[in-house]
Amino acid sequence: MIQLTVNGQKRQFDGDPEMPLLWYLREELQYTGTKYGCGQGLCGACTVHVNGKAVRSCQTLMSSAAGQSITTIEGLSATASHPVQQAWRNHDVPQCGYCQSGQIMQAAALLREKPRPTDAEIDAAMKGNICRCGTYQRIRAAIRDASGQTVKGAR
Amino acid sequence: MQNMQNMQKIDFLPRRTFLAHLVSSSAFLIGARAAGLDFTGATTGELVSDADKAAWNPNVYLGIEPDGRVILIMHRSEMGTGSRSVLPMVLAEELDADWKQVTLEQAIGDQKYGSQNTDGSCSIRDFYDTFREAGATARLMLERAAAAKWGVSAAECRVANHFVVHAPTKRKLGFGELATLARQQPVPRKEELRFKSRADYRYVGKHLPTADRDSLVNGTGIFGIDATMPGMVHASIERSPVFGGKLKSYDDKEAKTVRGVLQTVTIPDLAGPTMFQPLGGVAVIANSTWAAAKGREKLKVEWTESPNAGYDSSKFRQTLLETVRQPQKVVRNVGDVDAAFAKATNIHEAEYYAPHLSHAPMEPVAAVAEYKDGRVVCHANTQNPQAVQDTVAQALGIDKKNVECHVTLLGGGFGRKSKPDYVAEAALLSKAVGKPVKVTWSREDDIRFDYYHTVAAMYMKAAIGERGKPTAWLQRVAYPSIGTTFNPAATHAEAFEMMMGWNDVPFDIPNHRAENGPAKNHVRIGWLRSVANIYQAFAVHSFLDELAHLAKRDSLEYLLDLLGAPRIVKLDNNYINHGKSQDQYPLDIGRMRNVVEMAAEKSGWAKKRPGAGRALGIAAHRSFLTYVAAAVEVEVDQSGRVSIPNIEIAVDAGTIINPDRVRSQFEGAGVFGASIALMSGITAKNGMIEQSNFHDYRVARINEAPRQVNVHILNSSAPPAGVGEPGVPPVIPAICNAIAAATGRRIRELPVGRQLA
Ligand code: FES
Ligand code: FES
Numbered sequence: 001m002i003q004l005t006v007n008g009q010k011r012q013f014d015g016d017p018e019m020p021l022l023w024y025l026r027e028e029l030q031y032t033g034t035k036y037g038c039g040q041g042l043c044g045a046c047t048v049h050v051n052g053k054a055v056r057s058c059q060t061l062m063s064s065a066a067g068q069s070i071t072t073i074e075g076l077s078a079t080a081s082h083p084v085q086q087a088w089r090n091h092d093v094p095q096c097g098y099c100q101s102g103q104i105m106q107a108a109a110l111l112r113e114k115p116r117p118t119d120a121e122i123d124a125a126m127k128g129n130i131c132r133c134g135t136y137q138r139i140r141a142a143i144r145d146a147s148g149q150t151v152k153g154a155r
Numbered sequence: 156m157q158n159m160q161n162m163q164k165i166d167f168l169p170r171r172t173f174l175a176h177l178v179s180s181s182a183f184l185i186g187a188r189a190a191g192l193d194f195t196g197a198t199t200g201e202l203v204s205d206a207d208k209a210a211w212n213p214n215v216y217l218g219i220e221p222d223g224r225v226i227l228i229m230h231r232s233e234m235g236t237g238s239r240s241v242l243p244m245v246l247a248e249e250l251d252a253d254w255k256q257v258t259l260e261q262a263i264g265d266q267k268y269g270s271q272n273t274d275g276s277c278s279i280r281d282f283y284d285t286f287r288e289a290g291a292t293a294r295l296m297l298e299r300a301a302a303a304k305w306g307v308s309a310a311e312c313r314v315a316n317h318f319v320v321h322a323p324t325k326r327k328l329g330f331g332e333l334a335t336l337a338r339q340q341p342v343p344r345k346e347e348l349r350f351k352s353r354a355d356y357r358y359v360g361k362h363l364p365t366a367d368r369d370s371l372v373n374g375t376g377i378f379g380i381d382a383t384m385p386g387m388v389h390a391s392i393e394r395s396p397v398f399g400g401k402l403k404s405y406d407d408k409e410a411k412t413v414r415g416v417l418q419t420v421t422i423p424d425l426a427g428p429t430m431f432q433p434l435g436g437v438a439v440i441a442n443s444t445w446a447a448a449k450g451r452e453k454l455k456v457e458w459t460e461s462p463n464a465g466y467d468s469s470k471f472r473q474t475l476l477e478t479v480r481q482p483q484k485v486v487r488n489v490g491d492v493d494a495a496f497a498k499a500t501n502i503h504e505a506e507y508y509a510p511h512l513s514h515a516p517m518e519p520v521a522a523v524a525e526y527k528d529g530r531v532v533c534h535a536n537t538q539n540p541q542a543v544q545d546t547v548a549q550a551l552g553i554d555k556k557n558v559e560c561h562v563t564l565l566g567g568g569f570g571r572k573s574k575p576d577y578v579a580e581a582a583l584l585s586k587a588v589g590k591p592v593k594v595t596w597s598r599e600d601d602i603r604f605d606y607y608h609t610v611a612a613m614y615m616k617a618a619i620g621e622r623g624k625p626t627a628w629l630q631r632v633a634y635p636s637i638g639t640t641f642n643p644a645a646t647h648a649e650a651f652e653m654m655m656g657w658n659d660v661p662f663d664i665p666n667h668r669a670e671n672g673p674a675k676n677h678v679r680i681g682w683l684r685s686v687a688n689i690y691q692a693f694a695v696h697s698f699l700d701e702l703a704h705l706a707k708r709d710s711l712e713y714l715l716d717l718l719g720a721p722r723i724v725k726l727d728n729n730y731i732n733h734g735k736s737q738d739q740y741p742l743d744i745g746r747m748r749n750v751v752e753m754a755a756e757k758s759g760w761a762k763k764r765p766g767a768g769r770a771l772g773i774a775a776h777r778s779f780l781t782y783v784a785a786a787v788e789v790e791v792d793q794s795g796r797v798s799i800p801n802i803e804i805a806v807d808a809g810t811i812i813n814p815d816r817v818r819s820q821f822e823g824a825g826v827f828g829a830s831i832a833l834m835s836g837i838t839a840k841n842g843m844i845e846q847s848n849f850h851d852y853r854v855a856r857i858n859e860a861p862r863q864v865n866v867h868i869l870n871s872s873a874p875p876a877g878v879g880e881p882g883v884p885p886v887i888p889a890i891c892n893a894i895a896a897a898t899g900r901r902i903r904e905l906p907v908g909r910q911l912a
Contacts, residue, residue: 016414016445023445032381033374035566036444037517038598042849045517073374080373088372092364095819096235097371098378098517098566123858130849132517132567133235134826135819136857137864 002066006031007075017063022046024062025072033073033101037130044129047102048072054109056128073101076108084108087146095133103129107143116147183219183293183334216262217246217289219297223317223331225250225257230268231278232538233261233367234516234565234572235823236879237816238278240365242286244358244812245279249290249351252330253317254358259366264540264560272539274573274682275733276779276877279812283875291348293337300336301328353872362815367564379521379536379563384591387523388417390584391447392594393454394436394604397842398678399425399461405437409453415446419454420587422580429640429679431546433580434604440588444595464842466677468511468610471839475612475674476506478633483672484647487658487727490666495627499618503705505698507615509690509905511837512608513852514683518566519601524581525591530557531582536565538573550579551586558582569684569827574606599847606681607837609634613694618666623706624716627666630698632657632691635676646673648687654731655778656691656884661742662699663719678839684827688778688884693905696774696888701901710892711755711773718775721745733780739874740780746807746869750784751775753805753867758786765896768792772893776885779877781808782869785825785885787861789893795911797833797894799861804882806866809873817878818866824882825864830855831883832890833907 002013006029013024020039025031025048037045039058046057049071076082084107094100103126110117110125117125122143131139141151216228227246233239239259247257262268270281294314301319302309305326312319318327353360370376395401407419417440424435437456441447496502524533524547531551537543540560548555565572577594584592596604611634620626636652638645648657648671658669683689703713724742726732732740751773755761758771765771768791775784788801802825811817834853838845846852891902900911 016449019443019445023443026381027443027445031374032377035378035518036380036595038849040598040848040850043517043598080369085372089364089368092362092368092815092819094235094365094368094371095237095823096233096517096565096567097367097376098564100371101374104372127856127858130517130854130856132515132569132827132854134823134855134860136826136855136860137822137862138819139857 002062004065004067005069007071013062015062017061019062020058021048021060021062021065021070022057025057025070031072031074035098035101037099037102043099044106045099045102047105047129049105049109052109052112054106073105076105082108083146084111084142087142090145091138091142093135093138093142095135099129099131103131103139107139107146110143111147116149117143183338217250217293219293219330219334219337221331221334223256223329225252225330226260227257228260228262230262230271232271232273232562232565232568234273234538234568236278236820237365237813238273240367241813241816242278242282244363245283245286246290248356248358249287250294251314251316251351254363256317261562263562264544264558266541271541272573273568274538274570276879276881277733279875280780280877283810287350288345288348291350292343295343295348296337296340297330297333299340300333304328304336359812360814363813365816376564378518378566379534380518380566380595382521382523382534382563383593384523384525384534387591387593388440388442388588389444389447389593389595390438390440390581391444391451391597392422392436392438392580392600393451393456394434394600395458395461396603397458397461397464399463400458402435402437403457403459405457406455407437407439409455410439410450413441413446413450413453415443416441416450418588420584422583428643431542431574431576431579432550433576433583438580438584440584440592448597461842463677466839466842468839471610471677472508472612475610475633476508478672478674479506479612479614479631481672483631483633483670485668486653486671487667487669489668490627492627492629492666492668495618495666496616496629499626501619502616503619503702504614504616505701505903507613507690507694507697507903509611509693511610511678512683512831512835513602513605513837513846514569514571514608515601515852515854516565516567516569516571519596519598520572520577521593521595522578522581523591523593524578524585526551526582526586529553530559531585532559533578533582534561534563535575535578536563536572537575537578538565538568538570539575542573543575543578546575546579547582550583570682570686571606574681598849602847602852603844606640606679608683608689609637609680611690613690615694615698617698617702619702619705623702623708623713625664625702628662628664629668629670630657630660630695631670631672632694633672633674634690635674635680637680637682639676640680646675647671650729650731652687654733655687656695656776657687659726659730659742659777660695661724661744661747661777662717664717677842678844685778685880685883688776689831689887692774692776692778692884693887693891696776696885697891697902700772700774700888700892700895704895710896711751711760714751714773714775715748718744718747718751721748735780740876742777746782747775747777749869750782750805750807753869754784754786754803757803757805757865757867758788758801760786768897770893770896772889772891772896774885774889774892776881778881778884781806781876781878781881783881783885785889787886787889787893789890789897791894791897791911795909797907797911799829799890800863802861802864802886804864804866805869806882807869807871808876808878808881809871810875811868812875814868817868820878821866821882822864825886826855826860828883828886829859829861829890832887832905833859836906836908
């Protein structure tokens with residue numbers, strides 16, 4: 001029996017310990033805000049926080065999630081008012097939106113570690129998160145905004 | 156185990172007669188009939204309301220509830236372009252509704268809406284008039300209802316922000332209070348409608364957030380991959396690695412030992428034209444996506460040898476190049492190219508090549524379907540729910556009226572999701588197992604079994620005259636056509652493919668000929684964002700720039716010279732022009748020059764000089780009836796790595812509804828175009844696709860994408876044109892032209908990859 005905490009709630013799991021956390025979140029807990037994009041750690045769509053750090057849930061087996069505290073996009077803020085989410089709305093970042101849960105979770109983890117990241121630090125932290133619609137410049141602008149830095153570039 | 160309680164909560168309502176669930180029986184409803192639009196053109200629309208039910212065949216529903224809410228039933232899919240949010244702005248504008256009281260409901264698939272195929276950058280241009288008329292009609296009926304109630308002249312009654320106001324007495328009634336009365340009004344004739352003047356617009360032309368913005372930031376938006384049905388099981392499908400291979404035998408013993416695997420089911424081999432039929436294969440059915448995928452790994456399957464088993468894309472490249480070196484079918488002829496070549500002393504030739512591409516939308520295709528008592532109910536991330544109805548009906552041998560397709564949000568589409576093979580897979584499997592079945596393609600499935608953007612070779616030849624300007628221009632192209640997907644015997648390009656930047660090259664050159672050679676397909680071919688424009692514009696606008704360099708002239712000045720004086724270029728009458736007349740949407744060189752000059756000016760073209768591996772490049776292209784120019788700055792480092800600090804894009808797409816969504820589409824086109832130019836490519840060996848996921852099918856990441864794309868929208872009151880696709884074609888040659896300016900190396904084959912190393 002695997003015990004873990006998801007969005008502040010204690011959970012128990014007795015299924016396949018090799019199942020990635022991604023599918024547990026999506027199909028057993030219906031936290032479908034966490035997305036599948038590649039299953040190989042290549043795209044970042046499945047990014048969640050494990051003990052506050054950004055982690056690819058498709059690469060995290062249930063066995064290694066035991067005892068950990070998981071936060072998904074649904075648990076990032078009770079009212080979707082995390083500064084990163086606010087900035088995402090202000091900049092109208094999403095196009096299709098599919099990658100954005102992962103982007104937001106990655107960005108939130110970045111700002112926790114580096115409250116005022118440089119552009120190079122933003123790129124380094126975000127380059128594992130693919131956005132096929134190409135919202136990157138708004139992502140960068142929104143992260144700068146959320147970190148209280150001036151936003152460069154015309155909009 | 157599934158948590159049934161939660162599943163119910165996010166489940167979709169079954170809606171046999173969906174209106175009943177969306178709008179109450181006392182709502183004032185109005186529909187607008189619009190054309191069943193395709194490339195061939197439009198029919199005229201007609202409006203209907205409650206008052207003449209006999210004629211009711213509504214296309215777009217607008218309902219006004221007694222509590223004042225305006226409900227719009229949107230028939231276009233949302234895949235990131237904002238189309239399902241932007242069209243309602245047009246309707247709300249003419250209705251003069253309070254935007255806060257407008258709610259959207261997604262339509263199921265139904266031919267009464269006209270085309271729902273959210274494809275071809277046509278949502279606005281094909282439905283703009285329809286939505287304006289629907290709004291203006293409802294407004295007039297509300298005014299007349301109020302006038303009747305007050306016993307005054309309707310001319311004294313005017314709608315203002317969700318109320319009808321009688322100016323002389325300052326009385327007012329809300330939309331909700333008038334809903335019941337308005338439904339008794341006869342529908343006004345089109346000639347009676349009044350439209351708002353642009354100066355009075357409150358929504359159109361303004362930045363309004365999309366209806367889906369918040370749900371995409373808090374994780375609650377429901378995509379196809381998130382859709383559920385009570386009691387559903389999951390499927391993962393093993394398909395022939397070579398297109399055309401048929402199932403010979405399989406052994407599922409080990410697969411069935413995987414915990415959670417329930418059974419295996421075969422899907423019949425693909426027969427007849429590819430169309431949108433499933434590819435066939437062996438499905439592992441399990442109680443979770445994970446168990447199904449694990450079970451599939453344990454399957455042992457043998458396939459028959461396919462006629463495509465010899466497909467090798469590097470050899471096929473040679474075949475295509477040899478084809479375009481020979482005279483081929485003429486698709487456009489101006490003047491006498493041969494005579495001009497015979498006289499010429501200076502000839503320049505070049506060959507170009509562009510590989511297959513995969514759509515790779517961030518969300519793979521996914522659908523859940525339930526077959527029961529001869530009916531199918533499904534939820535899918537589809538661009539085209541009516542094609543779902545047709546395809547599922549055909550696969551199961553039922554009437555399409557018995558296929559109810561609900562459209563989820565789409566995590567990108569780019570053309571892949573207008574081909575509903577995956578929905579038919581889910582429906583067939585549901586029939587076989589007697590439960591709702593969810594089919595979720597893995598990324599590997601997505602990359603290895605796509606409807607690929609085709610592979611193309613182009614041959615270009617020019618006779619060089621005075622100041623390096625061509626006196627004759629010949630262009631020849633060959634590629635497996637999208638037509639092969641519908642007719643396996645097709646050899647040449649379809650007229651709509653030629654339309655996309657091949658038989659409409661607008662240069663001021665006296666002798667011009669465009670040709671198209673035959674090619675056979677070895678994989679499924681489909682349309683991908685901006686379609687044939689991608690390789691055709693790559694060759695045409697790269698070759699133009701080659702000629703500028705040869706002539707030692709400035710690329711911008713040369714481009715403007717080749718475009719020539721502002722004028723209307725009359726194309727052949729059989730030129731499709733996206734189904735629009737050339738009177739309404741002419742090929743206007745003046746508008747093309749304007750975008751070129753705007754992009755150049757914003758890029759600082761006149762002041763910037765290339766240096767140290769850094770330079771500007773420019774290209775301009777009309778597609779989807781929209782004029783776009785891109786001025787791109789590239790940097791090429793010592794190791795041959797290309798980065799793109801900046802792109803300036805100028806756009807004339809006619810009337811603009813939501814400028815922020817236009818900007819976002821062109822920002823995205825900059826990134827999509829950069830992926831195609833620099834890194835994406837699908838190759839095949841022994842009939843098998845060599846790529847499988849984002850490590851080898853590369854798309855631009857934040858550190859590889861253009862750093863900044865600035866979008867400049869030209870003010871225009873011309874009829875609206877496309878936005879989702881036309882940004883892509885000019886970006887690719889503009890990048891390559893900038894590379895040539897920076898390094899002296901001409902890119903004749905996509906992607907750039909390590910060519911500069
Ligand atoms: S799905 Fe986990 S990184 Fe792509
Ligand atoms: S917004 Fe569509 S993939 Fe990022």
